[in-house]
Amino acid sequence: MRRNFLKILGSYFLGFLVYPFSSAIANNVIGYNTKLSKNEDEYNIINTDLTDEQKKIMFDEATERAGSSILNREKREGTYHCANCGVKLFESTAKFDSGTGWPSFTEAIPGVFKTKIDYSFGMKRTEYHCANCGAHHGHVFDDGPNGGKRYCNNGLCLLFIPSS
Numbered sequence: 001m002r003r004n005f006l007k008i009l010g011s012y013f014l015g016f017l018v019y020p021f022s023s024a025i026a027n028n029v030i031g032y033n034t035k036l037s038k039n040e041d042e043y044n045i046i047n048t049d050l051t052d053e054q055k056k057i058m059f060d061e062a063t064e065r066a067g068s069s070i071l072n073r074e075k076r077e078g079t080y081h082c083a084n085c086g087v088k089l090f091e092s093t094a095k096f097d098s099g100t101g102w103p104s105f106t107e108a109i110p111g112v113f114k115t116k117i118d119y120s121f122g123m124k125r126t127e128y129h130c131a132n133c134g135a136h137h138g139h140v141f142d143d144g145p146n147g148g149k150r151y152c153n154n155g156l157c158l159l160f161i162p163s164s
């Protein structure tokens with residue numbers, strides 16, 4: 001058990017170190033090899049096309065590997081939506097390159113997230129969930145550009161809709 005925890009912890013921090021080499025790693029979600037902690041019908045799964053990786057992040061609070069999301073490189077105008085329920089969460093104008101390897105935004109559409117304090121990995125962080133469906137999306141920090149926020153979002157939880 002302890003060994004497993006250390007392994008997960010190790011791969012979490014390794015995510016920062018091995019980026020940009022992380023695309024060579026076979027699976028993209030930390031904690032993916034473990035099963036969902038509840039039966040699927042106990043989760044609020046609205047999009048029945050969600051992959052196992054997406055479910056693991058959105059409902060069991062796993063994290064995708066840094067640098068693994070194609071949305072890191074997405075620069076088009078458009079909107080970012082919850083991959084589970086479709087609610088609009090971010091405008092492309094709020095997106096910026098944080099250098100962390102996860103899609104990052106300075107602000108969210110008002111009222112779309114609920115937050116709670118997360119003490120995992122020995123850190124105190126503010127995690128946020130879709131207020132509409134409850135799906136976990138990421139963590140929000142106060143170190144964004146120009147004194148703003150930094151919403152650090154798992155790309156697999158987002159659906160990008162280009163405006164053109």
Ligand SMILES: [Zn+2]
Pocket residue numbers: 082083084085086087130131132133134135
């Ligand atoms: Zn949602």
